[in-house]
Amino acid sequence: MQHPINHNFFTAIPQHGAVYWLYVFATVAAGIGVLALLQIIPTRYRKATIALFTFLGGLYYVAEFFLPTEKGTSVNALTEYQPFVGTLSQVIGAFTVGLGVISLVGMHTRSVVRQRAQWGYSACLIVAFLVMTVFHLLDSYYGDHVIIGQGGILRAAITNHDVYNFLFKGGLNSLESAMFALIGFFIISASYRAFRIRSFEASLLMISALVVMLGQVTLGTWLTGGLPTDGPYANFRFENMAQYILLNINTPAQRAVAFGIALGTLATSLRLWLSLERGFYFDQES
Amino acid sequence: MNNSFWHRAQNINPKILYVIAMVVIAVPLLNPRTTLPISPNSQTKKAFDAVESAVKANPNQLVILDCQWSASTRGENQFQTEAIMEHLMRLHAKFALMGFVPQSRILSQKIADRLAPKYGYRYGIDYINWGFKPAFEQTLKGMAVDIPGTLKEDATHKPLVSFPIMRDVKNFKDVSLIVEVTPSSTLDSWLGLVQGINHTPVVYAPTAVMAPEGYPFLDSGQISGIITGVAGAGDYEALLKTKGSATQVATSLSAVYALIIFLIIIGNVGYYASRAAERKGFAE
Numbered sequence: 341m342q343h344p345i346n347h348n349f350f351t352a353i354p355q356h357g358a359v360y361w362l363y364v365f366a367t368v369a370a371g372i373g374v375l376a377l378l379q380i381i382p383t384r385y386r387k388a389t390i391a392l393f394t395f396l397g398g399l400y401y402v403a404e405f406f407l408p409t410e411k412g413t414s415v416n417a418l419t420e421y422q423p424f425v426g427t428l429s430q431v432i433g434a435f436t437v438g439l440g441v442i443s444l445v446g447m448h449t450r451s452v453v454r455q456r457a458q459w460g461y462s463a464c465l466i467v468a469f470l471v472m473t474v475f476h477l478l479d480s481y482y483g484d485h486v487i488i489g490q491g492g493i494l495r496a497a498i499t500n501h502d503v504y505n506f507l508f509k510g511g512l513n514s515l516e517s518a519m520f521a522l523i524g525f526f527i528i529s530a531s532y533r534a535f536r537i538r539s540f541e542a543s544l545l546m547i548s549a550l551v552v553m554l555g556q557v558t559l560g561t562w563l564t565g566g567l568p569t570d571g572p573y574a575n576f577r578f579e580n581m582a583q584y585i586l587l588n589i590n591t592p593a594q595r596a597v598a599f600g601i602a603l604g605t606l607a608t609s610l611r612l613w614l615s616l617e618r619g620f621y622f623d624q625e626s
Numbered sequence: 627m628n629n630s631f632w633h634r635a636q637n638i639n640p641k642i643l644y645v646i647a648m649v650v651i652a653v654p655l656l657n658p659r660t661t662l663p664i665s666p667n668s669q670t671k672k673a674f675d676a677v678e679s680a681v682k683a684n685p686n687q688l689v690i691l692d693c694q695w696s697a698s699t700r701g702e703n704q705f706q707t708e709a710i711m712e713h714l715m716r717l718h719a720k721f722a723l724m725g726f727v728p729q730s731r732i733l734s735q736k737i738a739d740r741l742a743p744k745y746g747y748r749y750g751i752d753y754i755n756w757g758f759k760p761a762f763e764q765t766l767k768g769m770a771v772d773i774p775g776t777l778k779e780d781a782t783h784k785p786l787v788s789f790p791i792m793r794d795v796k797n798f799k800d801v802s803l804i805v806e807v808t809p810s811s812t813l814d815s816w817l818g819l820v821q822g823i824n825h826t827p828v829v830y831a832p833t834a835v836m837a838p839e840g841y842p843f844l845d846s847g848q849i850s851g852i853i854t855g856v857a858g859a860g861d862y863e864a865l866l867k868t869k870g871s872a873t874q875v876a877t878s879l880s881a882v883y884a885l886i887i888f889l890i891i892i893g894n895v896g897y898y899a900s901r902a903a904e905r906k907g908f909a910e
Binding site: 520 | 663665701732760783823857860881885890
């Protein structure tokens with residue numbers, strides 16, 4: 341059974357049209373107001389304010405998690421506010437993207453204006469950023485309706501969507517894929533150079549790596565495909581050996597690593613939540 | 627300077643290796659007839675069966691296909707997404723695409739656009755794209771209570787509640803299956819915040835390098851199957867009895883693995899042979 345969701349300030353229904361834009365502008369104005377206020381107040385109060393809101397933000401999730409749930413349900417009194425807090429996080433996330441963009445463009449613009457070393461890359465970044473932003477926005481709001489060029493040597497009119505597709509598919513997608521594909525070539529070269537059986541441990545590592553590799557691809561299945569699928573000889577099929585290594589050797593090791601990471605995450609989260617983490621930004625200012 | 631054959635065997639110029647690798651990758655891709663027979667592994671079979679049983683048990687419930695990938699890992703994740711989406715469409719399952727990576731909204735929609743006409747799938751009725759949302763874990767927490775209230779609108783900025791497919795969808799209790807296609811460590815959040823509470827089956831489709839992280843959860847029954855990288859996508863296509871792009875790429879992958887193994891053997895033989903020659907030289 342779930343709590344009925346009552347529509348109030350915290351669980352507001354989605355708005356549309358002018359009211360929607362009013363909400364957006366009000367949120368942006370409020371955000372800018374809060375940031376301006378944080379700039380004005382003295383550093384020691386600023387630190388305390390941020391620490392307080394960080395604590396309250398974390399407290400909601402901690403309380404929601406630890407408070408007992410109602411009998412036969414997985415909800416308590418705080419659960420129904422999760423969409424609101426989730427939306428708040430999304431809004432804060434959007435602000436951090438905005439601040440990131442301002443910082444990035446500001447830094448590279450200064451680099452171009454002062455013609456620092458390799459300022460050409462900065463100019464390239466700014467141009468790519470602006471062009472991609474403009475054409476993505478045009479594509480989002482005007483579809484395929486803005487004609488960028490026609491006539492002359494062009495057989496057909498070029499629309500904003502064509503340019504956006506060229507930039508996104510031809511540019512961004514291809515460059516990202518190419519960057520990752522290069523890693524594959526590097527791995528081939530690195531494994532050839534690095535995998536030397538110099539010790540017993542290295543031998544174990546290499547043999548298990550080869551078995552898992554072959555057990556994961558069709559080549560391994562094909563190589564030992566002649567062996568029976570059942571009985572003692574089935575143990576020598578690459579896919580079965582790989583399965584054994586992954587489930588009986590890898591799994592306990594992964595569990596141990598996961599426990600270690602979980603403990604570390606818990607400690608770090610507590611330090612962040614209570615603003616105890618060293619390097620907490622305002623430590624440097626005060 | 628040692629210029630013996632075995633010494634050179636240990637130090638092949640990387641540029642030569644790159645050219646050989648390029649040829650080995652390209653030949654199976656350019657020649658569709660060169661495919662090795664695929665025998666799907668047990669994790670992929672489990673994933674396939676989990677999709678079948680979840681959809682058949684709850685045909686009116688929604689399947690969430692969470693695409694957490696961008697163009698950088700599309701060499702693996704695109705084929706996984708494509709194979710799973712094809713399976714969902716064959717089963718006439720209602721599904722929602724979502725992602726916490728900005729590019730995934732467009733990339734997953736492109737796959738849906740390509741497959742939808744083949745199976746007569748209509749946007750907003752048979753499937754929907756919830757688009758990109760920031761703040762992954764907070765959004766999941768919100769969705770546990772109210773999916774339309776947390777996500778509010780789809781990828782085209784229309785209110786979620788206006789789509790017929792969303793009529794009976796309130797929270798994760800109305801979701802029959804979650805498929806996580808990802809190159810990142812996002813599985814823990816799905817398991818901790820969703821699967822652990824609602825016991826919704828989760829199928830994990832990571833890049834090959836991330837797959838070992840999923841095995842403890844497969845062993846504990848928290849995930850219902852793993853589709854490992856592009857090889858897993860090839861296995862999935864074999865289970866679908868279709869020969870798509872993943873089958874072709876899986877053959878190419880096999881050829882590259884064979885090349886790597888061959889190079890490792892050559893390097894090691896060279897290493898030991900040159901050491902033996904050095905020892906012999908010292909002895910003399």
